[in-house]
Amino acid sequence: MIIQLSKEISSEQKEIIIHEVSKIGYHPSEVKTQFAHYIIAVGKAEFDIRKIGNLTGIIDIHRVSDPYKLVSKKWRVYDTEINLGDNIYINRKQLSIIAGPCSIESPEQIDHSIAHLKANNIRMMRGGVFKPRTSPYAFRGVGLEGLKVFSEKCKANGIKIVTEVMQVSQVEEMHDFVDIFQVGTRNAQNFNLLDALGKTDKAVMLKRGFSGTIEELLQAAEYVFSNGNENIILCERGIRSFETAYRNTLDLNAVPILKEKSHLPVIVDPSHGVGLRNYIEPMALAAVMSGADGIIMEVHQCPEKAISDGQQTLNYPEATQLYSHLHQAYALKKSFNGV
Ligand code: PEP
Numbered sequence: 001m002i003i004q005l006s007k008e009i010s011s012e013q014k015e016i017i018i019h020e021v022s023k024i025g026y027h028p029s030e031v032k033t034q035f036a037h038y039i040i041a042v043g044k045a046e047f048d049i050r051k052i053g054n055l056t057g058i059i060d061i062h063r064v065s066d067p068y069k070l071v072s073k074k075w076r077v078y079d080t081e082i083n084l085g086d087n088i089y090i091n092r093k094q095l096s097i098i099a100g101p102c103s104i105e106s107p108e109q110i111d112h113s114i115a116h117l118k119a120n121n122i123r124m125m126r127g128g129v130f131k132p133r134t135s136p137y138a139f140r141g142v143g144l145e146g147l148k149v150f151s152e153k154c155k156a157n158g159i160k161i162v163t164e165v166m167q168v169s170q171v172e173e174m175h176d177f178v179d180i181f182q183v184g185t186r187n188a189q190n191f192n193l194l195d196a197l198g199k200t201d202k203a204v205m206l207k208r209g210f211s212g213t214i215e216e217l218l219q220a221a222e223y224v225f226s227n228g229n230e231n232i233i234l235c236e237r238g239i240r241s242f243e244t245a246y247r248n249t250l251d252l253n254a255v256p257i258l259k260e261k262s263h264l265p266v267i268v269d270p271s272h273g274v275g276l277r278n279y280i281e282p283m284a285l286a287a288v289m290s291g292a293d294g295i296i297m298e299v300h301q302c303p304e305k306a307i308s309d310g311q312q313t314l315n316y317p318e319a320t321q322l323y324s325h326l327h328q329a330y331a332l333k334k335s336f337n338g339v
Pocket residue numbers: 102128132183184185186207237272
């Protein structure tokens with residue numbers, strides 16, 4: 001059950017609610033986010049909802065039978081919109097495109113990428129500065145100093161930054177230079193990191209764990225929300241399967257299912273999802289048709305020379321063509337939905 005509390009609730013009124021909730025056998029937890037104040041109560045007993053709902057200090061009360069609560073669509077029927085500032089939103093009835101290199105490599109590379117994004121009217125750039133690499137000998141990223149340059153250049157050009165945070169101690173260090181913290185697939189169940197990101201005021205993009213279920217992704221989002229941060233984006237980026245013909249199995253089934261189960265925006269990463277340049281376009285288009293609110297993809301001025309993930313990175317002409325196709329697909333999809 002989710003109990004939405006009034007902003008003016010007194011501590012006595014809150015205590016009464018907590019007491020009544022415990023009395024019917026439910027376990028209450030208080031959640032305060034940047035937007036609202038809730039009590040989440042977990043339990044199984046049948047009860048008359050009016051018994052709680054009529055208490056003073058409550059705006060609304062909802063039964064949510066899902067194992068995750070606050071990220072469920074069962075209580076919030078409208079979709080969450082993320083406001084990144086400067087008139088940049090995710091999920092405001094338009095397709096969000098986030099593009100950029102796998103790794104930030106140099107100031108010149110950032111300049112090229114920004115010029116490409118601006119030419120295509122894209123206002124969100126991806127680029128890792130802390131890279132989780134399978135081999136310890138591979139390039140690990142330009143780190144915090146590189147992030148500062150990345151941030152300075154993006155700020156000067158009105159572009160928002162999406163970049164991966166790998167550990168709790170980085171959340172504070174990176175905070176001022178990031179617009180969306182990305183949690184990578186390898187950290188999908190790093191609960192300490194999710195707790196810490198719940199306490200920031202920056203948006204969080206959660207990638208699905210490569211062996212994670214849809215429910216586990218939603219529970220990861222619940223960690224962030226219940227720690228106080230409602231600005232969460234879910235990202236399908238492929239899961240590991242028995243197939244070896246491509247890098248990951250992009251699970252587009254997850255998109256309509258996530259959209260039905262949760263009010264959070266869902267974006268798809270076809271770059272890591274299929275992992276091979278030739279198949280990025282069809283899979284990105286399929287993602288839009290499956291209902292994705294956005295696409296995050298790897299682009300580079302010269303993918304052959306990219307330090308990481310060049311094999312799945314589009315060059316600028318390829319990317320430019322894909323953006324235009326994606327917008328067409330999104331318009332078509334919207335017309336099917338009658339929006
Ligand atoms: C990335 O986006 O560069 C990345 C490492 O993604 P993932 O965590 O999905 O592998």
